[in-house]
Amino acid sequence: MQVKSVQTKRFSRLNDPSLSIRDAAFSWQGGFGIEIAAFDLKARERVLLLGPSGGGKSTFLNLVAGITTPSRGRIDVLGTDIARLRGSRVDRFRADSFGIIFQMFNLMPWLSAIDNVLVPLRFSKPRRKQAGEARAEAARLLGALGIGMDLFGQPAGTLSVGQQQRVAAARALIGGPGIILADEPTSALDGRNARAFLDLLMAELETAGAALLMVSHDETLTDAFDRVVRLDDIAHVSGRPGGSAAA
Amino acid sequence: MSLFRLALLSLWNRRLTAILTILGIALSVTLFLSVEKLRNGARESFANTISGTDLIVGARAGDVQLLLYSVFRIGDATNNITWESYQEIAERDEVDWIVPISLGDSHRGYRVVGTTSGFFDHYRYRRDTSLRFEAGTTLDDLFDTVVGADVAAALGYSVGDSIIVSHGTGRGSGSEHDDKPFRVTGILAKTGTPVDRAVYVGLEAIEAIHVDWQGGGRVEGLRIPAERVRNMNLTPKTVTAALVGLKSRITTFRFQRFVNEYEAEPMTAILPGVALSNLWSLVGVAERALSAVSLMVIVTALLGVVTTLLASLEERRREMAILRANGASPRTISVLLAAESGLIALAGAILGLAFLYVLLFTLQPVLDSRFGLYLKIDAPDLRDCAILGIIILAGIAAGLIPAWRAYRRSLADGMSIRS
Numbered sequence: 001m002q003v004k005s006v007q008t009k010r011f012s013r014l015n016d017p018s019l020s021i022r023d024a025a026f027s028w029q030g031g032f033g034i035e036i037a038a039f040d041l042k043a044r045e046r047v048l049l050l051g052p053s054g055g056g057k058s059t060f061l062n063l064v065a066g067i068t069t070p071s072r073g074r075i076d077v078l079g080t081d082i083a084r085l086r087g088s089r090v091d092r093f094r095a096d097s098f099g100i101i102f103q104m105f106n107l108m109p110w111l112s113a114i115d116n117v118l119v120p121l122r123f124s125k126p127r128r129k130q131a132g133e134a135r136a137e138a139a140r141l142l143g144a145l146g147i148g149m150d151l152f153g154q155p156a157g158t159l160s161v162g163q164q165q166r167v168a169a170a171r172a173l174i175g176g177p178g179i180i181l182a183d184e185p186t187s188a189l190d191g192r193n194a195r196a197f198l199d200l201l202m203a204e205l206e207t208a209g210a211a212l213l214m215v216s217h218d219e220t221l222t223d224a225f226d227r228v229v230r231l232d233d234i235a236h237v238s239g240r241p242g243g244s245a246a247a
Numbered sequence: 248m249s250l251f252r253l254a255l256l257s258l259w260n261r262r263l264t265a266i267l268t269i270l271g272i273a274l275s276v277t278l279f280l281s282v283e284k285l286r287n288g289a290r291e292s293f294a295n296t297i298s299g300t301d302l303i304v305g306a307r308a309g310d311v312q313l314l315l316y317s318v319f320r321i322g323d324a325t326n327n328i329t330w331e332s333y334q335e336i337a338e339r340d341e342v343d344w345i346v347p348i349s350l351g352d353s354h355r356g357y358r359v360v361g362t363t364s365g366f367f368d369h370y371r372y373r374r375d376t377s378l379r380f381e382a383g384t385t386l387d388d389l390f391d392t393v394v395g396a397d398v399a400a401a402l403g404y405s406v407g408d409s410i411i412v413s414h415g416t417g418r419g420s421g422s423e424h425d426d427k428p429f430r431v432t433g434i435l436a437k438t439g440t441p442v443d444r445a446v447y448v449g450l451e452a453i454e455a456i457h458v459d460w461q462g463g464g465r466v467e468g469l470r471i472p473a474e475r476v477r478n479m480n481l482t483p484k485t486v487t488a489a490l491v492g493l494k495s496r497i498t499t500f501r502f503q504r505f506v507n508e509y510e511a512e513p514m515t516a517i518l519p520g521v522a523l524s525n526l527w528s529l530v531g532v533a534e535r536a537l538s539a540v541s542l543m544v545i546v547t548a549l550l551g552v553v554t555t556l557l558a559s560l561e562e563r564r565r566e567m568a569i570l571r572a573n574g575a576s577p578r579t580i581s582v583l584l585a586a587e588s589g590l591i592a593l594a595g596a597i598l599g600l601a602f603l604y605v606l607l608f609t610l611q612p613v614l615d616s617r618f619g620l621y622l623k624i625d626a627p628d629l630r631d632c633a634i635l636g637i638i639i640l641a642g643i644a645a646g647l648i649p650a651w652r653a654y655r656r657s658l659a660d661g662m663s664i665r666s
Contacts, residue, residue, distance in 0.1 A: 065572070088576035095574020102572070105565050110260030111253075122250060123574030171573075 017076075018043050018179050018211040019064060024073030024083070026063055032239035034059050036073070039234045041179070046205065046212040048222055051231030057215040060231065061183055064213065065098055066090040078178045095124035099172025099210070101182040106168035109157025113147060114138050116156050117171045127175025134174075141170035144207075145200045162193045169201050173208050180205065182214040186221065198224050254583050257566060258590075261559060268555040269595045275548030276599025276638065280631060281606060282541040286534055288614075288622040292373070293527055296440045297490075297519045299371030301499055304328070304336060304506050305488035307513035311529070314522040317348055317488040319441045320358040323416060324350060327485035332512055336489065341502050343494040344369050347486040349453045352424070353416045354446045357398050361453035361483075367393070369492055372440045373621055382406050383433035386449050389477060392429040393447040396437040404431050412448070412456060422465070424456040427473045439619010451481035491516075545634065552592060552638075553645040557652075581650035585643045592642020596635045600627065 019041035027033030034056045041047055051057045062068040063075060066082040075083045078097055085093055099120070107116045117138040121128045131137045142152060145166040151159060156167060165185055172180050180201075186194035202224060205212055214225075222228045231237070258265055297318050305313045306326035315321045327349075337345045346369055349361030360366075364385040367378050383406035386393060394404055404410070408431045414422040429448060437443055455476045459469045471479075493499060499518065506516035527534075567580055575583075607624050614620045627635070 067571070088578060091571075091574050091576040091579075094572075100572045106569065108257070108260075108566055108569060111256060115256075119253075119569070120573045122253070123579075 017041060018045070018078060019213065020074075020076040021064075022074045022076075024063060024070040024075055026059065026068055026070045028239075032056075032059075032237075034063075034235055034237050036060070036063075036235040039229070041211050041213055043178075044205075044209055044211055046202070046224070046226045047214070048225040048228045049213065049215040049231055050219065050222075050228060051215065051217060053217055055217075055231055056235065056237040057217075057231060058183060060235065061181055061213075061215060065100065065181055066094050092124070095120060096126050097178050099174070099177045099180045101165070101168045101172045101180065101185040103184040104161065104164075104188045106171070107156035107164055110155055112153045113142065113156050113159065113163075113167045114152040116167055117142060117174055120171060120177075121175055124175060124177075127177060129175075131175040138170065138174060141173055141204065142167065144204055145170050146196075161188050162197065165189060165197055166200065169197070169204070173204050173210070176208050176210065178210055180210050180212045180214075182212065184216050184218075185214065186216070186218065191220070194218075194221070250579065250583065254587060257563070258587060261562060264555065264559055264562070265591060268552070268559075268591055269598060271551050271555070272548055272592060272595025272638070272642075273598035273602055275544055275551065276596050276635070277602040277606065279541045279544045279548070279634065280599065280603045280627070282537055282544065283631065284603070284607070284622050285620070286537045286541070288620050289537075290527065290531075290534060291623070292439060292620055293530075294520070294523055295373040296523060297370070297372060298374055299369065299492065300490045300519050301493045301496065302491040302503060302506070302516045303488060303519055303522075304491055304514060304516045307515050310515070310517040310522040311526050313488065313515055313517050314519065314526060316350065317490075318519070320350070320360070320445055324487045327487050328489075328514055329485055329512060330483055332509065332514065333486050333489060336491070336506065339502070339505070341493050341495070341498040342491060344492040346370070346490045347450055347483075348488045348490065349450055349483065349485075350487040351416065352412050352414060352453070352456075354398075354410060354412050355402060357395070357444055357446050358416060359412050359446045359448060359453075361448055361450045361486075363450055366447065366490075367435075369490065370442065372438050372442070376438075378438065378442065379436040381434045381436040383431070385433055386447065387432065388430070389449060389452055389455060389481075390427065390429050390473065391432040391449065391452075393433040393435060394431055395435050395443040395445050395447075397443040398446055399431075399434040404434065406431055406434065410446070412446070414460070426470070427456045427476070437616055437619060439615070439621065443619065450483055450486070454481040454483050455479075545638070548638065549641045549645070552588065552595075552642050553648060557649050559649075577650075581647065584650040585646035588646030588649075589639060589643035592639045592645075595642075596638050600635070 017040050019039070021036050021039040023037060025033065025035040049057060049060065059068065063070055064077070064082075066075075066077075066085060070083050073083065074081050077093070080093060082090060082093060107113075108119075111119075114135065118134055121131055121134055128134065139149070139152060143149070147163060147166055147170070151163065156164060159167065165188070168185070172182070186197055189197060198221060201212075303313060303317050305317055306324060306328050308325065312322065316324050333347060336342065344365060346362055346365045348366075350358060352359040367380075367385050370378050381396065381399075383393070392410060398404065409428045410431060411428050412424045414424060429452070435442065455473075458476055458479060459466055459471045491502075493502060503516040503518070506514050570580060604624070607622060611622055611624060614622060
């Protein structure tokens with residue numbers, strides 16, 4: 001798919017690639033390591049990163065999001081080498097640049113759907129500015145993603161898994177971050193719901209003008225993306241990601 | 248959505264755990280402060296066993312010993328002082344009032360104190376509290392007696408009852424002054440001091456019941472009826488001790504020296520306050536034990552705070568990961584956790600303080616009347632405040648431990664948390 005005309009005001013470096021990784025490496029003490037020779041994500045591009053479970057996909061995302069710091073190499077996000085940001089600057093940068101959707105348990109169950117959507121704005125001034133009238137924008141996004149108005153005030157914990165993923169998508173999109181990172185966001189959904197979720201997400205991405213990097217092991221989703229990349233082709237993974245976690 | 252509101256909502260979501268934690272801290276705080284109150288109360292009550300008396304005079308003895316037999320009625324005097332010496336002391340210019348105490352007899356295990364009605368006027372306890380009659384009045388007739396509150400309660404006496412005094416202080420000594428019974432004319436109100444555990448008769452009455460006695464027993468064949476005794480000279484030959492009030496405190500030491508250096512017979516004058524604190528240093532082990540207990544209570548409370556907060560962190564792992572992924576810095580998360588635990592500790596401290604005062608207001612009268620333990624209800628002192636401050640600081644510090652762990656872990660498992 002082609003890059004559409006410029007709609008958003010925010011990105012002055014629109015022609016920069018959203019994400020560019022060069023010769024980055026990271027290793028856990030347990031022996032697990034990942035080396036990424038090169039990876040690019042163009043502005044507004046939608047890329048599906050395929051890889052088997054436990055194959056280092058999450059580590060890849062952690063590197064991209066600046067949660068894990070690489071031992072060498074460059075990871076340029078919207079023109080900034082995230083590997084070189086220190087301390088709270090990386091947190092602020094993450095808040096400004098990324099919308100993140102997890103596999104599940106995205107939301108604070110005791111917070112209402114709409115309040116969950118508003119959380120990133122608390123930590124990012126540019127996104128707060130971009131969102132304008134925050135509650136109205138959150139409501140618009142929720143509506144666009146198929147959440148009924150009657151559910152806005154409901155504690156997120158009472159929503160179905162599918163609804164929760166859509167609320168998470170709205171949260172990722174609010175305030176127009178440049179890149180949406182999604183970590184197997186559909187794996188908890190059945191085929192039909194997974195497809196519906198993706199369709200809604202893609203439509204909103206269009207409006208927001210954001211790039212999408214989604215990791216998954218589900219090969220049936222490939223047709224919704226501009227490009228499909230296999231982790232094996234861009235990265236060398238050694239050992240098992242035992243240290244990474246939280247099984 | 249402010250961070251503060253987010254924190255409050257999160258806390259509200261975990262309200263049961265939070266309330267239990269607050270309650271736990273509150274109870275520990277209450278326990279600690281109550282133990283402190285009891286400790287201070289016990290010391291104060293003890294130190295205030297006798298007040299208003301400037302000096303206690305007796306035969307030469309150690310000050311604790313003199314205090315023990317003259318005030319606490321524990322042990323016996325090795326010697327008495329002569330009536331002449333007593334008179335000479337009583338007539339000194341410095342003396343405002345003097346109350347004799349004559350010991351040696353008992354009534355069913357309680358000491359009998361021969362004294363004058365001046366005792367009821369001048370004896371003070373708990374700073375400046377006078378003795379009060381629960382029922383009846385003071386000594387008037389020769390064979391009148393006033394009993395202490397514990398005696399009346401234990402033996403079920405009321406005004407008008409007739410009692411018999413036994414010779415000697417041992418229980419069941421066998422020799423009864425049964426020919427000269429006393430009539431209870433007054434019952435003293437509870438004081439929580441040894442005053443409650445004695446029977447008071449006139450100084451002359453002590454003479455009267457002993458006119459036909461010599462040494463430890465009745466003189467054979469001599470029986471002087473109670474009515475005839477009334478006409479005899481009942482001036483005592485000796486007294487055991489005397490409580491002395493001076494006109495001016497300034498003269499206390501000079502007067503004490505006068506007594507201690509008295510030529511005619513060896514005597515000792517003690518300052519009750521000094522002797523009491525000497526005695527307390529002997530029995531104060533209990534106080535230190537209480538101190539140790541309250542320290543342990545506080546340590547337990549603090550451990551409890553840390554444990555609960557660490558446990559609640561496990562509950563909040565996902566929340567932390569979400570916040571981190573959405574751009575919250577480790578510092579923000581630390582502040583959130585520390586503020587929350589600090590708030591919990593603060594709430595616990597305030598609630599504990601409230602519990603303490605509720606407890607004090609309910610129990611104070613009971614403790615006073617039942618145990619003679621008077622607890623002052625006043626604002627928390629500096630020490631209490633310091634301890635409360637430490638608890639709150641410890642709460643904040645306790646929050647920093649999970650904060651540090653959250654920081655480490657959110658770097659480790661970051662957004663990929665799956666549980």
